[in-house]
Amino acid sequence: MNILGIDIGGSGIKGALVDIETGQFASERIRLVTPDPSTPDAVAKVVKTLVEKMAYQGPVGAGFPGVIQHGICFTAANVDEKWINTNAEKMFSEKTGNPFTVINDADAAGLAEVRYGAARDVNGVVLVLTLGTGIGTAIINDGVLLPNLEFGHLKIREKDAEKRASAAVKAKKKLSWKEWAAALEEYLLIMENLFWPDLIIIGGGISRNHAKYFGYLNTRTKIVPAQLYNQAGIIGAAYFASLTHAQSTP
Numbered sequence: 001m002n003i004l005g006i007d008i009g010g011s012g013i014k015g016a017l018v019d020i021e022t023g024q025f026a027s028e029r030i031r032l033v034t035p036d037p038s039t040p041d042a043v044a045k046v047v048k049t050l051v052e053k054m055a056y057q058g059p060v061g062a063g064f065p066g067v068i069q070h071g072i073c074f075t076a077a078n079v080d081e082k083w084i085n086t087n088a089e090k091m092f093s094e095k096t097g098n099p100f101t102v103i104n105d106a107d108a109a110g111l112a113e114v115r116y117g118a119a120r121d122v123n124g125v126v127l128v129l130t131l132g133t134g135i136g137t138a139i140i141n142d143g144v145l146l147p148n149l150e151f152g153h154l155k156i157r158e159k160d161a162e163k164r165a166s167a168a169v170k171a172k173k174k175l176s177w178k179e180w181a182a183a184l185e186e187y188l189l190i191m192e193n194l195f196w197p198d199l200i201i202i203g204g205g206i207s208r209n210h211a212k213y214f215g216y217l218n219t220r221t222k223i224v225p226a227q228l229y230n231q232a233g234i235i236g237a238a239y240f241a242s243l244t245h246a247q248s249t250p
């Protein structure tokens, strides 16, 4: 079964058809620019365009960079604040005519890594971090995800961790790999002392460059790059929609 997965990010809205059996893309990936301001209406328009470009009809899974409970968005750190209290599932479904399932973007990436990637068959606690515009966090214990953990907003010297160590901060402050890795390491040491994970998976676009900075990260915990790199968000959202759809289909 192929399902359309969409990853809504602070800078891009990306989508592809995903083969749920294998976790592989079953189409080309389309990337459209996130509108600015990224209001619900403006984002929904881009999502509609993406669905149309795919010429797709059927269930859609979308990852969103905020807390999502039962389809409703409750936080908006890196998107327009009008998202707060918006029923994203209902809005996307109505705008596109396809049934949407919406999940936090880091949770989507975490699910994808568990089902198809670096956390597959890993026993114990896995911490998945997505480093992009913000820092997304997901914790999976023996394959079970605890949703909506927001540890990118953990305070380090009174400032959100994501304002110190996200990929966007590296670009904005023009930090070298070494300088940025020092900020990331500080965050990782705090996280590993709080959660004692068995494995840390680093995702987001910057995970492709892992060879440039993993060497600077001196953590107790083993760290690996996301096996699905930046595609985990799309794949996990599609996978999550397949689970939801399977439950609601008699």
Ligand code: BGC
Residues within 6 Å of the ligand: 064, 065, 066, 067, 075, 077, 078, 104, 105, 106, 107, 130, 132, 133, 134, 135, 136, 137, 150, 152, 162
């Ligand atoms: C948001 C999270 C999101 C993360 C990555 C954070 O600012 O609060 O919900 O998972 O960014 O996009």
